[in-house]
Amino acid sequence: xxxxxxxxxxxxxxxxxxxxxxxxxxxxxxxxxxxxxxxxxxxxxxxxxxxxxxxxxxxxxxxxxxxxxxxxxxxxxxxxxxxxxxxxxxxxxxxxxxxxxxxxxxxxxxxxxxxxxxxxxxxxxxxxxxxxxxxxxxxxxxxxxxxxxxxxxxxxxxxxxxxxxxxxxxxxxxxxxxxxxxxxxxxxxxxxxxxxxxxxxxxxxxxxxxxxxxxxxxxxxxxxxxxxxxxxxxxxxxxxxxxxxxxxxx
Amino acid sequence: xxxxxxxxxxxxxxxxxxxxxxxxxxxxxxxxxxxxxxxxxxxxxxxxxxxxxxxxxxxxxxxxxxxxxxxxxxxxxxxxxxxxxxxxxxxxxxxxxxxxxxxxxxxxxxxxxxxxxxxxxxxxxxxxxxxxxxxxxxxxxxxxxxxxxxxxxxxxxxxxxxxxxxxxxxxxxxxxxxxxxxxxxxxxxxxxxxxxxxxxxxxxxxxxxxxxxxxxxxxxxxxxxxxxxxxxxxxxxxxxxxxxxxxxxx
Numbered sequence: 229x230x231x232x233x234x235x236x237x238x239x240x241x242x243x244x245x246x247x248x249x250x251x252x253x254x255x256x257x258x259x260x261x262x263x264x265x266x267x268x269x270x271x272x273x274x275x276x277x278x279x280x281x282x283x284x285x286x287x288x289x290x291x292x293x294x295x296x297x298x299x300x301x302x303x304x305x306x307x308x309x310x311x312x313x314x315x316x317x318x319x320x321x322x323x324x325x326x327x328x329x330x331x332x333x334x335x336x337x338x339x340x341x342x343x344x345x346x347x348x349x350x351x352x353x354x355x356x357x358x359x360x361x362x363x364x365x366x367x368x369x370x371x372x373x374x375x376x377x378x379x380x381x382x383x384x385x386x387x388x389x390x391x392x393x394x395x396x397x398x399x400x401x402x403x404x405x406x407x408x409x410x411x412x413x414x415x416x417x418x419x420x421x422x423x424x425x426x427x428x429x430x431x432x433x434x435x436x437x438x439x440x441x442x443x444x445x446x447x448x449x450x451x452x453x454x455x456x457x458x459x460x461x462x463x464x465x466x467x468x469x470x471x472x473x474x475x476x477x478x
Numbered sequence: 479x480x481x482x483x484x485x486x487x488x489x490x491x492x493x494x495x496x497x498x499x500x501x502x503x504x505x506x507x508x509x510x511x512x513x514x515x516x517x518x519x520x521x522x523x524x525x526x527x528x529x530x531x532x533x534x535x536x537x538x539x540x541x542x543x544x545x546x547x548x549x550x551x552x553x554x555x556x557x558x559x560x561x562x563x564x565x566x567x568x569x570x571x572x573x574x575x576x577x578x579x580x581x582x583x584x585x586x587x588x589x590x591x592x593x594x595x596x597x598x599x600x601x602x603x604x605x606x607x608x609x610x611x612x613x614x615x616x617x618x619x620x621x622x623x624x625x626x627x628x629x630x631x632x633x634x635x636x637x638x639x640x641x642x643x644x645x646x647x648x649x650x651x652x653x654x655x656x657x658x659x660x661x662x663x664x665x666x667x668x669x670x671x672x673x674x675x676x677x678x679x680x681x682x683x684x685x686x687x688x689x690x691x692x693x694x695x696x697x698x699x700x701x702x703x704x705x706x707x708x709x710x711x712x713x714x715x716x717x718x719x720x721x722x723x724x725x726x727x728x
Contacts, residue, residue, distance in 0.1 A: 349567065
């Protein structure tokens, strides 16, 4: 059956996360409902590059599905968007090889995390950026972020109860840029453990406030113990920004 | 009793407009509830520069209230924000003369209206910008907007059933600027009739799509008849941006 890959974006505010859960409104649930409608009731499954938690957003989540429909690739976004609620949108679609897999073929992922500064949160940003009223040393945060670059065991920066055995990941980019009254944390790596970005950002904010020093990051990594790192930042500042795929021959 | 003036911002998405209505969630209702709590149950009234409709936003709405509380001006934002839901925020407060009035002392108001362009609406913008997928001639819209400048009878650009007698208003600024994939309509004038900005913007969009020509605007104004103008643009693209006040001696 022909396989299609789609890039989708969603506002996580009103979703109970990406993955289907009985009785809950989820992104996967909406996508499969829309696809099943297009296929006149025949259940169609969707696979994504990975899950996102409740309130976490996506600008460039990637999914795939198989279909015997004759709808051409360039028509799929309009066909699905017409059946989807307006907090999830299909940005583009392309036909891919039959063995492409949105999860297993990932080469790297980029996440962004947005912090709004200032005395109060702008009402329009309350679902899309985490407000941080305190004075924070951005240079210290940048110095700390640099310690995440490269290959490390990120056990200290993932949930303690995770069943994942191999916790070594490579971070190739970790930038903090200022845009108006917001800070945008840009993190790109070959893979991320559960809650890893949120724990890294939460820890960096505690570096910025002086609780930790940049040099504490390597010590935290060495500890391979969740309790060695800082707090988990809230979900609604987090965006799955882009997913890159390897070629078949890689 | 000392009188305080506050600049407030709110996200109109979850409000049934600014003005108190029994059984409805309104901005005024939330403000008066918060103020009544601060005054230990003593009902406190709030006056605003004007109403805004359901789903319409405010970046710089202005209100005033009277209080015998000893809370200094600079403390009022934090005191109220602590009791307000996070879709309305008090940005600043200052003590004003006893005869200041948020509505009657206005000198001018600025509204902005945001249109998002492109093949689909960004999920994060769905409450904050109106999506317009079609090709539109922005130069034609700018030429048409210029015809609104100056003093005119705006009867054609207000709701037909309005009880307001004097419908002459002066528009001192009407700009359309591009910002990324959005157009921002900036309108400033000495006063606005009910739905006036939304009817002007809706009509300009119909100029942009070729239904009307820029030269049709003066004809529409002359007609002093609502049916002569174009459609009313939806509420959620509209922001009450700033309110300016005259000095007592003006």
